[in-house]
Amino acid sequence: MYGNLLKEERLLKIIKMKKTINYSWILSMLFVLVVIPVSCSKESAKENPQPETNLPIKISGIHANIDTKTTLDGVVTSWVANTDIVGIYSPQARMAPGGGGPTIVNTQFFAATSALSTFFVGTMFWGAANTSHTFYAYYPYAAGSPASTAVPVSLPAAQTQSAANSTAHIGALDFLVATPVTVTSPNNTNPVADEVNLKYNHLFTVLEFQIKGTGQLKAVKLSANNTLAFSGGTINITQATPAANVAYTFASQTGKSNEAVVTLTTPATLTATNTDTKVYMVINPGTPTGDCLVELSVDGTNWTYLLKSAPVGGFKRGIKYVVSVDASSASTLGAGEVISVTGRIWMDRNLGASRVATSIDDADAYGDLYQWGRLTDGHQLRTSSSTGDLLGTINPGHANFIYNPSSPYNWFNTIDNSLWQGTSGINNPCPSGFRLPTETEWNNERSTWATYNSAGAFASPLKLPAAGYRNGANAIFVNIGEGGHYWSSNVASSSARHLLLLHFDASFANLYRANGLSVRCIKD
Structure with missing residues (x-):
């Protein structure tokens, strides 16, 4: 090639x-x-x-x-x-x-x-x-x-x-x-x-x-x-x-x-x-x-x-x-795939999105909001109900978004760092052959953007929209159409690393795992 x-x-x-x-x-x-x-x-x-x-x-x-x-x-x-x-x-x-x-x-x-x-x-x-x-x-x-x-x-x-x-x-x-x-x-x-x-x-x-x-x-x-x-x-x-x-x-x-x-x-x-x-x-x-x-x-x-x-x-x-x-x-490229300047192949849309984003605030391209490490069980849907009842298992057995305003600020009462690691991650939500990107892979993409902000993210081949996020402390939707929040597979203590896209910045930060964020899968 x-x-x-x-x-x-x-x-x-x-x-x-x-x-x-x-x-x-x-x-x-x-x-x-x-x-x-x-x-x-x-x-x-x-x-x-x-x-x-x-x-x-x-x-x-x-x-x-x-x-x-x-x-x-x-x-x-x-x-x-x-x-x-x-x-x-x-x-x-x-x-x-x-x-x-x-x-x-x-x-x-x-x-x-x-x-x-x-x-x-x-x-x-x-x-x-x-x-x-x-x-x-x-x-x-x-x-x-x-x-x-x-x-x-x-x-x-x-x-x-x-x-x-x-x-x-x-x-x-x-x-x-x-x-x-x-x-x-x-x-x-x-x-x-x-x-x-x-x-x-x-x-x-x-x-x-x-x-x-x-x-x-x-x-x-x-x-x-x-x-x-x-x-x-x-x-x-x-x-x-x-x-x-x-x-x-x-x-x-x-x-x-x-x-x-x-x-x-x-x-x-x-x-x-x-x-x-x-x-x-x-x-x-x-x-x-x-x-x-x-x-x-x-x-x-x-x-x-x-x-x-x-x-x-x-x-x-x-x-x-x-x-x-x-x-x-x-x-x-396969159906639903896109390649970036880095040579890496990604899904062309967020998990759960019905189409590739046509604008930074394209609601049909927002997709679902996943709690870090959780499988695709319905909780990620923007229409899902919410509950504050934590479980002791990585498979809650229901489709409710689980909010938790106290330690460990997770959707279940322990911390498991292996859930989204690689294609073989226990709860990997991505299609076969795809997985969550690492922070380094996200950063490699960010370095190719014309501007380090949400506009640069949307202008890139990935067409990342400002899909917002769901607050893990109260299940309220935040920043819809204003900011993009994308999980990586990297963890940091009881938090996980994510890419934050705003109109003035594109940076990485820790975020508690109970929060619901967008997922964009990368080909392994």
Whole structure:
């Protein structure tokens, strides 16, 4: 199941201004179309001089050190006229001539033509003569007037590709930030100012899955223990451009996900040749530890899986990586099973749940609440009655939840640490071949989550809901929809260890065994 290292593809290629373009760096030409009535004669110019602040700013791109730039072959899309828009900022430049009007805050510049290389159209003037002007820019344009230190940015976990080998969807996922440029405004009466050169840099990473095998392919999923996608965030585009391939720093990221999925609108038919079927995914750069989980689906619902080693040094910004996949070597999960980035197989839902959680507060996915060490005898049902009568046996012989507010705070009057140990545990409630996870196994899973809290737990392949718990002192239900409480097989004196999931934390703690908690089983 373990594949070769993800290969980093670095091909030198001379390019002009492009859009999503050869994914390492990009230059763009922006041009201000403002009519300045000037005479062609020197004498006339002297008689009717243009004040320096009346000069429109002409912005264009140049190819700096083209022979040293690493670009990518085969990931090229064109700018689209009047559709592709960049946002420009300048604290010194103005929207009106003569130093008038507001400063430049997220001013739109439109692609003038549909081509790999194009001028952009917008309006911007020098604010004052012979003074420093700094320019910041990004793509794609976001409406409104966000501060240059908090430009909106996102990268969806769910991505759609029209058909195998198509790269058309990458443009909508791309995000570029220009290297800040400072120039001195002119001190003469030339009708057009000197050009301001902007070089754009990619934020993200592209993966090219080359897949061979037989049958159909509908979707490809990647999971790793770092953030691959995020639903919202901001970036400070005034920050210094990081070194080549080094990631930008985000001002904020929300809705982090450690998995990304590309769904093919038209399913592909796999062949014996890898390059016949290519699927492209855009991810957030980062350095995962351990293996990456690659999953394949013929219908978007049922998955096979294999593990791939992450590239040395992680996924770098502005680089395309080729991931070779042999679908015939993928393993199949059993019904009701899910695999995590750790390579461990778990049940895909809590014991007693009717389905995999669709949200963190999905009541149908909460499942039952077990007292530690007790078998499946009906006490775990949320509708079960309760009693305060303790018994001296590990098999109470009834379906009541047994509460106990005094020592030993257990559901029977002694302590037995062997009840839930391994698949052969006396009262193991899990299906054949499954058991309660140890605290170490829970911690290994937690370490792969994008965030250490209930949101990270739900965003993980385990889809852990906030099912709450049943208080062992009085049988009252607590924290339903607000927190997750999951037993481990580890014990601590008269208590047992559990994983506590809250909106601000995911941690381990002792809890008396009379409490009723969720159980998620792991394959032995």
